[in-house]
Amino acid sequence: MRKPILAVLLITVFVALALPQTPKGTITLHEPDSPFVAFNIWVKAGSQNDPQGKEGLAALTANLLSDSSTRQDSYEQILARLYPMAAGYESSVDKEMTVFTGRTHKDNLAAYYELFRNAILSPAFKEEDFRRVKTQTMNYLKQSRRFSNDEELSKELLFREIYRGTPYEHPEEGYVTSVESITLDDVKNFYARYYTRENVVVGVGGGYDRGYPAKVRKDFDTLAAGKPESVPPPNPKPLTGIKVLIVEKNTQATPISFGYPISLLRSDADFFPMMLANSWLGEHRNSVSHLYQVIRERRGMNYGDYTYIEAYPRGYSTQVPPTNVSRRSQIFEVWIRPVAMTDPGTLHNRTLFAFRAALREIELLVKRGLTKEQFETQQTFLKNYIVNFGATLSRRLAYEIDDHFYGIPEPGFLALARKSIDAMDVGRVNDALRKHLQARNLQAVFITADAQGLKEKLVSGVETPITYAGKQSQSVLEEDKIIAAYPIPVKEEDITIIGINEVFER
Amino acid sequence: MKTLAWCGALLLLALSFAPAALTRADRTFPFDFKRMELSNGLRAYLIPTKASGQIAYITIVRTGAREEYEPGRSGFAHFFEHMMFRGTRKYPDYDAVTTRMGAARNASTSSDVTQYYLVASKDSLEQIIDLESDRFMNLEYSEAAFRTEAGAILGEFSQGRANPMLHLYEKLMDTAFDVHTYEHLTIGFEKDVRAMPEGYEYSIAFHKRYYRPENCVILLTGDFDPKHAEQLIRKYYSPWKRGYVPPEIKPEPPQQAPREAIVEFPGQTLPTVSVAYKGPAWSATDRLSVAAEVLGMVAFGPNSRIYRKLVIQDQKVQALTGDFALNRDPGLLLVLAMVNREEDVPAVLREIENTAEEFQEKPCDPKLLNDTRSAMKYGFLMSLETPQGINFALRDFAVFTGGIEAVDEYYKTLDSITPADVQAAAKKFLVDNGRTTVTLLSAREGK
Structure with missing residues (x-):
């Protein structure tokens, strides 16, 4: 019985000694059995680096690189060469980071890597490519962002309101007027300033041959030297009372986003206890979420209700947390999926009922804390559920990049989270949630028809009871009375109304 | 301690796996699998891979919006998918059981299929088979729960209306098809969605008609012992009775003009x-x-x-x-x-x-x-x-x-x-x- 263990240990030591040193500025995740190789090139610049008046420049630069000609190949040739591999690469820009990611089957590694590398290292910066990518962006800003996904829009507006006056204020894609003003020269200048060898980290994962990451790093070392200035972390103004932004739009259902800044990062001691508390209150797109149980499961008011302690852009498209959206400032965020509106007499009653229910549940959680039983169930759930966060090679590699951002030591965030949750107790969680959660000082965003009517209902404090299509239990009906009258302390001057066509115009 | 922590990390991270060879002369799918069929007609495919510690379990019901041939019932396959999470006598709270497993689980419906899936630790295999077989055979929910869920569907329908592509697809299918059920989207026509709270009795009939072993296929993939899995599937699914009633879908006549x-x-x-x-x-x-x-x-x-x-x-x-x-x-x-x-x-x-x-x-x-x-x-x-x-x-x-x-x-x-x-x-x-x-x-x- 001892022999195999020894053998394993010996092999481990041998492998550790035999591995070539990872070159500086390189993150590796060697999985020799994998038939795939994944890349994640991290440029330490994001929308916070956009110059004033040119908001959206970081994103447009990255989009142009991942979607255009290189000095070696025209865009048409690139598409033609990628096509038989069923592979591609893409860029993603968040507040603080830009990443280029791609994955290929090992069979195609050499041909694929050449295209991927050239896209980042030798862009052609052709005027016609720029025109195409900019047009796509403008279409998105003027149309899709305003008119295709009210929920995501409400979240983006929430971040904007909370981070006003900081480098996190503007959405990554920029404003209509700012992107309109961006020229190809702006893009070239941004590239020259931030795409430097000291500012780019190379991530390689999967079934590559030994020594391969060093070759990749060597290629990226051909970037010009330069260390761009650092941007101080944002310092959002603390909120006093409930601030409300209402966007007037012709819509059948009202999404609600609300939240406030929290002083909590992955690297903080309270993070894992809060991860558990948040999971109980509102695990993303999961019926485990307590808010989901209260608003959707028991009352059938909408499709789901979730909460977050880290930025979670494009949550509608994923079950697992987005990667490479690491930030030095985070907010606590609640996402109430669109609540279908009722007939004119009771318009907004359901919306405000859902809002009240969410505020109340947060306050109840702070008051009561989690019971030992609730805690233990959530602990078991989360410990196992986290395994899904690192299901693919590309995601595991992306988590490694994020670990470097936050300075999280080995064995890395996912493994540490499991270990930490396993060792946690309910007292620790309740202490943390009492420190970080509240529902009195926050920003809320509604996107709805008849904005004025919503404003009046909010200010008047009138009760907003709801009715059901079927029989409802007595206990729920009793609770409904409390929710319908739950106070929303909001002042008229703290409510702003804007039209949909003004959203993110500038 | 450092070494131990690393082992933990490796276990966590080594979820991917590789088949021995990716292309064989006559095969594209690189994994071996075992097919089993119970006497009630249920088919299951067992696909062991090297995925350390994880299994993925999917039940494929060969019924989707395509089966909604009766007037006023568009969107029902999707609605019914929601009801499948409303519990049974044995397991009244499906969510609570899967929560304890830490399973990632969900379901979705499209034109031709309704699928129910879980990803969980291999230790949960028997519990998953027990739980899934139970709800497919013994689903039970009250009319009140049914009406409540209809509200969630209306929310889902309404949030979808914000997307222009949905308007396009809806018109396209309705224009291209005259009689076949592909004429409506999976979410259903608005009038049918709004009438859903009244469909309790129909929902029971829907389950009886389509949620039958001969209309379902199970795929189990990942880290498990195929012999043991086969025994478990036989044990839990054998009592399931046949009774599939094919839908009366009218074929679309040839189109005569653009x-x-x-x-x-x-x-x-x-x-x-x-x-x-x-x-x-x-x-x-x-x-x-x-x-x-x-x-x-x-x-x-x-x-x-x-x-x-x-x-x-x-x-x-x-x-x-x-x-x-x-x-x-x-x-x-x-x-x-x-x-x-x-x-x-x-x-x-x-x-x-x-x-x-x-x-x-x-x-x-x-x-x-x-x-x-x-x-x-x-x-x-x-x-x-x-x-x-x-x-x-x-x-x-x-x-x-x-x-x-x-x-x-x-x-x-x-x-x-x-x-x-x-x-x-x-x-x-x-x-x-x-x-x-x-x-x-x-x-x-x-x-």
């Missing part, structure tokens, strides 16, 4: 044109069917002439796709183009129709065909990264044929497709009389 419609979105949208042709049903062996799928990529994919012209050179179009993936019954071969400026819509439509004619007139470039075959194969192989990925990649084979054996047959047929086959598919399907064109525009003020 059809056209415009749909206005109450908001701003890029003008988007959809040009859809009546296609064949899916088949693993019918060359014309497989050639039709190839045709979509060859003629309208990112390496096609029209893509280069409209998207890259002329920049009239922001995005162009040719989605010719087939359905269980004859469906649509769909070309979609998002047009930058409304005045270019007629030119874009003309270009799409000209492309259809071009592929009827001459065989396609053999290199492009080869590259397309390669793209389709690598697309499939690239999706086989996780147990869940494997289940999803195999799902359609199970939906169309009731098993997964057809996967290798399909790729063999694909290998044999010639430029002449692609031309034959274009001649047969990309014809004016089979065409439906729907254009999506922003609603005009004051109209």
